[in-house]
Amino acid sequence: MQIASLHTTALVVFCFFFALVTVAGFWAARWRRPLKGMDSLEEWGLAGRGFGTWVTWFLIGGDLYTAYTVIAVPAALYGAGAMGFFAVPYAVVAYPYMMVVLPRLWQVCHRHGYITFADFVSGRYGNRWLTVAIAVTGILALMPYIALQLVGMRVVIGALGVTGEWPLAAAFVILAAYTYSSGLRAPAVIAIVKDVMLYGMVLAALIILPWKLGGYARVFELANNALAAHGATVYLKQGQFLGYSTLAIGSAVALMLYPHTATAVLSAKSANTVRRNAAMLPAYSFLLGMIALLGYVALAAGVVTKDTSSVVPLLFLKMFPEWFAGFCLAAVAVGALVPAAIMSIAASNLFTRNLWGEFLKRKMLPSEESAMAKIVSLVVKFGALVFVLQLPAPYAIEMQLLGGIWIGQIFPAVVCGVFTRWFHPWALLVGWAAGMASGTGMAVAMGLKSSVYPLHAPGFLGGGVYAMYAAVPALVLNLVVSAALTLVFRAAKVGEGTDVTDAAAYVE
Template sequence: MTTEIVIFAVLFLLVSGLGFVAARWRRPGDLASLHEWGLGGRSFGSWVTWFLIGGDLYTAYTFVAVPALVFGAGATGFFAVPYTVIVYPMVMLVLIRLWSVSHVHGLVTPADFVRARFGSSTLALLVAITGIVATMPYIALQLVGIEAVLKTMGVTGDLPLIIAFAILAAYTYQSGLRAPALIAFVKDSLIYLVILVAIIYIPVKLGGWGSVFDAAKAKFDATPAPGDGILLNSSNQLQYVTLALGSALALFLYPHSVTGVLASRDRNVIKRNMSALPAYSLLLGLIALLGYMAIAAGITPIGKDTNTLIPKLFDAVFPDWFTGVAFAAIGIGALVPAAIMSIAAANLFTRNIYREYFKRDATDAQEARVSKIASLVVKVGAVLFILLIDPQFSIDLQLIGGVIILQTLPSVGLGLFTRWFHRAGLIAGWIAGMGTGLVLLYNIANPANNHAHFGSSAFPLKQLGLDTKITIYAGFLALIVNLVVAVLATLVARAMKAADGPDATQPDDYHADQGDPRVHDLEVASST
């Protein structure tokens, strides 16, 4: 155990050191602006962007939460694989349009775009608040990953976790987006190394893949429960499909995903990355199988904490030195996205709350300073999510966040293609969708952990009066309500000739690329 702790600590501190050094990497003349601190100067090329977005999207959620769900529920846990397969071709055209209009108008956040597109500070405020709130449980999920590793190594108490996130807060504060961009190279290299070794070494040690799947089937056959099993069944197929589709729609609505995209140098960088990022989906499928390996190895969680399953599996089958490397991969895999997420949420607060409602004439330096402080506050909010919501599977922290962020799809996602919606319609749709989503989540119980509310994101249709055991992703239902209300309210607003906000964008803005005269230098864009 001592060997594991030493190797984990050394690699963790080494990477943290890179986080501080990153302030001098690609350093501009002045780091005191959101374009530099929060978007890395908008200058990242294909390789940096690939590691940055990959490090942003494939997190402790991937390494800890997905295998834990597969261990507990079986085939349902593989929803993460198809959703990360379909998301990249689906969003590529969306993201290049967002990149272009953001660079033409000097936009930093999705709420900035909504403010420009629909001329509504209220709608932009709702989008900003939604992004901040949805990001907090995602950051909390990263905390859970580090906590699981520490617990497996026998490191108890909250102090080590607090120290880890204090270090994260410090280098994020100093280096901004450059820190996770640089660290992502190490993080992804470690994860690829650990997973490639795991998928070869562990099955051989357990008697082959046949033994692994046989053990998983025996476990689910012995403890039958609705929706569990190595194959999908009639009660969970709709949940699987809607969860995969809903998660795909939600993924690039998250502010941290947008941050990685806007930091890219040009549209071709985004196109190349959307073509190459599915390589991570192959890795994700292999990682999910660790859940079945844990069953075959007879692993049981520490207490009722299913997040410790994969760390315990590594501890049981690997030599101590390699276990330390694997634990470091999980820990570092949590630090990178947590840094990007806190930066993205802080940018939302600064641009769309602080500047809009408190100090309209804020300078670049003032914006950067407020954003740095806000990034610290967001991390505290993530800790509160862990204390107040304790679902059976930590993946539900991300899925609950998905229900919330999906409600920005009409204004952000559809807004990139059409100005048809009236701002009053979008606001009404957001209120209806968000209210529906929260009510649905509140009424989802989880007997496994004695939670009467917010137990998961799988809503039982029987609660709508239907005689069925089928469940559906709560976010999918909430989004349908949002869209229906937005359409109806828009028709009513148009019929009443209600005043609509001005559109500050032009059709050509959505196709501009690097070298186009409309794509201003950062100094010009930041002052507009």
């Protein structure tokens, strides 16, 4: 998006805060730096597993609530009405699930020095190809997610009136530089700055803007009238309930399986730190609910645009003084840097440990692992940059739809695996393939425009059409295939691999 007029004051404020964050990113290389340096994947990629409750809270929050969250969730409500609000209940569902699953995973991974969830699968099942499948799925799901952070930053830069792609490229060169030098410590420090800015932005927007527009009752009235013009409402309509609920449940399942979530969680210093974060992170759900309402506020404020991604920047520039609009847009842009850094680190951890390392005939030295991970993190960032610069933004959004479906398919191997070794590893691999193929097929059948698929039930099940999030039926098929083939392979005495994890690690 390009805006004819340059918002000079907003741009100056934006650049000031961006420079502040850049300094913080490079300074992070010295923060809690170990005496032996960061020449190991555990230090560079997990910050020595030393983050306490508050740093972990900011890191996971910065990891899950990204720039594209601030852009896309209000945009969904602006364009589709209540259906876009599913992001709030899915965050609520995710944290009890986090409380049950992730402390146990942290404990096993810490005991054995695992850096990724694919490391855990390798140790639990002893099957190279299942490990590779988990790693490839994670990397495939991450790449469009990183690209979406670039899309969010591009929208912000365009709203300020800056033309051309050089500012976006410059921002990610800076990001690549301080991530290379500081590792996970950089996004941890920046996440604190980002969250302070983001809370200030949202609280100001949700207090001042409705007051200017005549109160929340007036905002909902105007938003409902605007949505009615293209068949949407501020409330769910008949026929949307199943799609809405499965989007929430399926997204919650996927959220805790993304590699960047694993990286943030495994950097915590104890299982209790993870538990405390599961209890505290719902504060971000409150924040997310307020962010979502900005979509209705934009409708009430008369923001008109065909590009729904530009709704929030246009709202700020229209309703706030330029200096504060610049602060708000800087908060959104900084919100892109934190997750993009963590995601690139997570992808490089997976490649180094579970793709390259899995097929190397010798065990890599810690210094070799960290050196390779740093290079791969640069390749990942610049790959995402080229993707965004060369292809239209809808491509990244469409690929992200697939990413959410794909990452859910590692649930049986990772989440079920941390509670039981009952599933056969080869059965899990075939189940994963079935889930990936069916989920991708449903998304492609919808033209990659929606992840809600109208599933036709067979006659013996009563018939009917059930519109639901494609990841859910794909995961059900995955589990059914995995369970059925486990019985078959076990009866045929197919080798099950060796579980090298310590049984005591599963006992809290």
